[in-house]
Amino acid sequence: MPKWVGPVATTGGAIVLGAIVLFTGSEALRPQEQEQAAVQAFEAPVDVDTARLDGPRQPIFYRHDVHAGQYEIDCRYCHSYAEISTSPGLPTVASCMGCHLIVGTGNPEVQKLRDANARGEPIEWIEIHRLPQFVHFPHNLHVVKGELACQECHGEIERMPQVYQFASLKMGWCISCHERSTYTDNPERQVSTDCTACHY
Amino acid sequence: MSKTHPGGLLAAFTQVDAAAGAIRELKEMGYKDFTVYTPVPNHEIADAVGHKVSSVRLWTLIGGLTGMSLGFLMSIWMSLDYPLIVGGKPIPSWMPYVVISFELTILLGALATIAGLIVHSVRDTKPGAFDGRFTDDMIGIFVPCPVERRPAVEQLLQSSGAAEVRVET
Amino acid sequence: MATAISPESASLQDTQPTYSEITRDIAATLGSPSRGYYVLLGLVLTVLAAGVIALLYQVRWGIGVAGYTPPVMWGVYITTFVFWVGIAHCGTLISAILYLFRSAWRTAVYRTAEAMTVFAVMTAGLFPLIHLGRIWYAYWLFPYPNQRQLWVNFKSPLVWDVFAVSTYFVVSTLFLIVGLIPDIAAVRDKVTGWRKKLYTITSLGWRGSDQQWRHYSRAYLYLAALATPLVLSVHSVVSWDFAMSIVPGWHATIFAPYFVAGAIYSGVAMVITLMVPLRKVFRMERYITVWHFENLAKLLLLTGMIVGYAYVVEFFIAWYSGNPFERASFWNRAFGDYWWATWTMLICNGFMPLLLWFPKIRRSIPALFVMSLFVNLGMWFERFVIIVVSLSYEYEPYAMGHYTPSWVEWSILAGSFAWFFMWFLLFAKNFPTVSITEVKEIIPMPRRRAHP
């Protein structure tokens, strides 16, 4: 990969994202629509009692409720491989910096990100949804063919200031869905409870 | 022994036919609620007492039948609940399940028998006086009776050949 | 009903013990243990500790520390499992089957045999767990409701085994306890101190009343009736662990009766092994006589001949079937790498019991003791031959191999004996090893008048 790709992609991404954020931001500022928006749009609380939150404390207090909830950034913007790969992917520091080059500069948590970027270090997120290595879960098949929303397994991520494990991710939990829609019910989905569907 | 009992007479016999005779005479006198202690089960005594056959056997039957059907039902249902083909054999296949069913027949039959033994023994055990020698070599008869009738009973027991008769209150 | 403890003593009425003598003599065995007892117990516990350490070592590093050499995937552990299950069988045979047949000579020996059964099953039951690759998932073998919604495979003989062995353990334990109750009550009424307290609790309020005896006798009868098919089935099921496979040398219809006979054979031998020193130490010569031993010897002879017959049939059918795999397997047994194991088995189990045709040997307690040790050895090797030798010579010539047990297996095997003897020692000193009640039962109670 040529060396220029990284910086160019970063800058390009920053411009695009900045535009999106500015656009949505100015949208929100329009007085006549503000009332209507207040009914529907979710506004993430400014202060949360971090001690009370479920889930592990991450190296950066990244708030899904702000990003996915309040700003309604699509999950797949950051977890961009969910539809094409078995693994949904994590946003790279560069893609975070696409917005945060401009946005949220005063925020100390954002500062951590910028520091990491400056040092050239990736961020070591703590894994929450963890499957044992003998289970193979293809995200793409579930999202594309299973037509499952992310929230069905991950919960209302867009309302979580800090992410916690929503579903047990145990086999019984998988089976509850796999069995409910056996092929007789829904031949299109072709869900199987054969062991080697997941274990190999 | 902590059990309170109505009070009565406790006789000890060393001879089995003597004890059996006493029992028969007691029954003729109309006593039914006496208790006979023997160190070993004895036919003569049992005949004299004249109980019906213990209904523990019903428990055994019911326990066994329950176990048998449970064995089949469990193995068949569980096979169907998450059906997997092994070795090209039918998913619920009764032949191998006979073993499971058999084992459960025995297991539940035995457990039910014990349960029956406990239930019946507890239910049928009447409070009464006891002496340690009855588990050794003596036959004991405890006749609960009010004070006024004691002399007659004592007379009966003594004459039947009791080695010892004492009053228990 | 027999009128005497033994034919010899029948002519000597004065030697026949009275009820209170019986209670006294047997209760006397429960006195304070001697130093020798503690030494023996200490020795047993040391060996047990060695076995436990070996087991922990195995669990820590993996079952590879045992000597398994594919294709021999089962070795000393399963051999020992079958050995102990086999030992267990004699107890139930004597206590249940002979009870149903009203065999008088059983009364003096059945308690020991029954205790042996329970402890042997307790020992045997450990081995399927010990041999598991992942012992920590042993509970998956039981059909319990779980979030995975998975059950066990009821078609697997190993699951049958789980059911059979646990049923057998439960039933034989119940049988032992039920039989003990009147005896404990008898002892309770003889002793003082802490033992009195112990026996008061464990006798469950037994007094020997007419109602108690009424239910008790029935219950005991039905337990015996249930235990009888059970004892036959358990070793049949164990034999199906092998017979249900397609391994040459295992896949044989003769296996169930063959195993049951072998089990009783080995169990009788173990009873003799236990009885001889027990009788000596507890001075029970009056109750356990040569007559008893001769009866045991006859049982040994009978089952030994069934076992010998099974050996002959196995070899004959291997030849007669024309099945090349069977033929090769049995040829390998007799003349292959493990010829020594096979010949140990054949000599100890096939030929040695024939000596019991001689009454002199049947009545010689030292001879029986020695023979019982050889039978134990021979029966262990029988299982070794069936399991290891068959597996080492299966279908695929390229994948034939040779297995030699490792120190871990030997330690655990020794530990299993220690475990068994530990329970037996504890039992013998705390509970009557000869049934007080049943010994009394065959002696008529005194009468005023002669029997009608």
Next chain:
Amino acid sequence: MSDGMNRRKFLRVLGASGGGAVALSGCSTDSVEKLIPYLVPNEDQIPGIATYYASTCRDCPAGCGVHVRVREGRAVKVEGNPDHPINRGKLCARAQASLQGTYNPDRITGPMARNAAGELEPITWDEAIARVAERLGAADGSKVWFITGNEGGSFDQLVNEWLRALGSSGRMVFEPFGYEAVRYANRQVFGVDAIPAYQFADAEYILSFGADFLETWVSPVEYARGFSAAHGYRDGAMGRYVHIEPRMSMTAMSADEWIAPAPRSEGLIALAMAQVILSEGLGRPPRDAGRLRGVLDDYAPEDVAVRADVSAEIIRRLAGEFAARPSIALPGGMGTQHTDAHGTAAAVNILNYVAGNVGRTIVFGADVQAGGRSSYASIEAFVTAAAAGDVEVLFVHGANPAFATPSAGGRFGAAQQSAGFNVSFARFEDETTAAADLVLPDHDPYEQWNDYEPRAGIHSLVQPVMQPVFDTRQTGDVLIEVARRVGGRMVQGFVPARNDGTYKDYLQERWRELQRERRDRRPFDTFWREALQRGGIWSEAPRSTVRLAPSASEITPPAAGAAPEGQFTLIAYPSLALYDGRAANRPWLQELPDPVTKMTWGTWLEIHPDTAERLGLAEGDLVEITTGDGASLTVPAYLYPGLRHDVVAMPLGQGHTRYGRYATDRGVNAYGLLNQDPTAFGGVSHYQTVTLRPTGDHEYLAKTEGKRRQLGRGIAQAVTLAAMQQGEGHPFHIQHAAAVPEREERVLDDVAEAQKEATRYGPYAYDETKWGMAIDLSKCTGCSACVAACSAENNVPFVGEDQVRRGREMHWIRIERYFEGGQDGEPLETRFVPMLCQQCGNAPCEPVCPVFAAYRTPDGLNAQVYNRCVGTRYCSNNCPYKVRYFNWYDMSTPNDPDTFAWPEPMHWLLNPDVTVRSRGVMEKCTFCVQRIRGAQHEARLSGVPLADGDVVVACQQTCPADAIVFGNLNDPTSRVARTAADARGYHVLGGLNTKPSVTYLMKVRNVEEA
């Protein structure tokens, strides 16, 4: 399963590929799992999706093209490049294990210099380069020597240019097998200093004079494909293959006839055959062949029969057969590695010439690079120069002459000591590096830019498929940098240094030239990218016609000579797995059973059972081998019937004194017994006259075979060609009595159908799929590439020598080798059977599992659910094929050094799609179920149903002979269904009614007798 090493850990470092060296944390006890994203998105790498890069395998001179599968930035598997003309998508076992070189825990992790204490200590690259430059600046250019391995490409040229700028002519190529005799004979007979292309596919009769062309000789994967085409049975026809060598090599095991002549007498037979062909006017010899009559007159079959120990009738018969059909005679292997080998090779050339094969099956022009310009004599020249003090600086790259030369490298090692300054570019600390003053570790081939020309007209690219594992640097770049530091003439005379570019720029410059040569007018980037995608560029090299050279009639008369009475001729042959020893640090290859002896992890002496009996030797008895020079080694005996009585043999490759944890002090180095003097043709003689003495000690051999014979069980079945042609070739079924009557068969089928309906599982998108396999034994050569491929695909651990002794090796597929005949004057025949899980329809393993860990999937797999297994091992007892393998220890637990199979960074090559099994769990082949499910997922996502051939399992993928076919048996049009329906098809132990899904096709033997 095991927490130590797992798939998650893989994902965990997906972004850590930013820097050079990667800090690995495989042994972390930290229970909190971290997810680490990439710092910057990598356009090629999507986590969870594999990327394939084309490159070239550099583990032997053959130069096969590879596709490297990369997941999360890490290479996890190597597969053949289907476009590559050398190997056409196939690979050998060594290539399959090549990533164990890349991820070898004993790689040199960075530059090192020898300190005052005489120990190597790490230094920086900057300093290292400065030190070299300083030395070179001070050195007399003509006293600089540079030894490389067999490099045929840009690097070769770079080194030459670099040395020229330095004023040195001390360039040497050292390849232990340099094929000096063949090149010598080609010069002599045809006047061409080259190794031609051997076109097996065009031959109907193959006669090998010792060439082990299926193992190590020149280009085994390519030859295996050609051999399979020529000799595999198809529609009633097949070629015939006769092998002439005192030892039956693995290659010879595929022969229809093995002739064991007196050692070194192969040339006599070749000349006698040529004599018969010419004198009897067989075939159509070229006109100028008549010139040879005078030479050949002395070699009438009757004249050579005694010396060669082969009867005249046999020679006449062979000559007749050879001339009657398009044929090929091969001079090679150990037949051309003895003192008279140039005579042998020349004799074979003459035979080929008179039979008219030259230009037909033996084509000059498309010359093979293998061997390069290597010559053992040049090493001797270096030794002489060193002794004379003419070596100031010695560079060694990609060669290990201190191991792989006679006297076990001792003479070279001594010469190294007298060199002023030793610089090594080795990737591993080997024997040659032991004397190095400075070590500048090169990148692994999978981490670097390079190219290689395995054969004229084929330019194969080597590209980095991932970031380097360690702090290594490409030698080309180092040389350029050194030149810049030295300055002066080094910059003036050395273009790359002047150009301010890297080695990659230099490489691209050469490729621009190639583009120009090809008159390709596209932009270079397009050309380059396309070449990278394809793995290189290739075109048909122009054929050159050769004629007999004048010197052809001056060939050295081949000698023959059995060892004197009481002594033996020792043949030290290259190992299939370890080659000359360079692969000895790959544990998968150490544990790969040698196809001939089924030995692993050691050295052995092959000795005929009769000879052994005479010497009082049993298998495993230690034998002391002593040469006339007094060199001696002690090795355990392996009784092998495929030898002449007067010949013993042992493999090369072991006995490293320094080569990492897996190779060091393992076995003995057979090079130690070989004669140090170069032969007349400049090579090494691998024949040695030795005496044997039993030491009385014994060793339990770490071999994987149980019984050597089939005991009449029809595991590996064979039929003669004649029988097949007459329609009599039917597989034999043992246990006819147990055959299932038709009625019962129907009942069983009905039951099966009912089950299928009863189950609500299921069906995947392809309801009626039943996966199956067909293996053609007439093609299988026993090369064991499938074994290594399976290990690489399925995370199969190696277990080590002690565990192999206990029979606990875990290869999911094994090659069973059975002997037939060989007694009472019958010819010895060998049969190979790849044995893997047969995926039985009525699997005996399944019903005995108490927890359903083994069961049958709706698409016909015999599944093994590792996480459900409790380890009763009953399934293995009940498996008649013995193809279930148990994890006796936790091979993935780092805290047990004895059994740890994945030391850091070896665990990077674990396939993230396959569970790493923990201890106490049974495992086995499941037809690469991860590939099946992966393909099914792809098919469902794309909406295009799976077609035949979409699922390729690992063993099938790599099989050089194309013996394995996989697919859906229920689709009658699929290749596997058609193959399985062949008349030769049989099921192993089919009489047990296990209904296997694997069908074997009987081996066909092209022999006369029934």
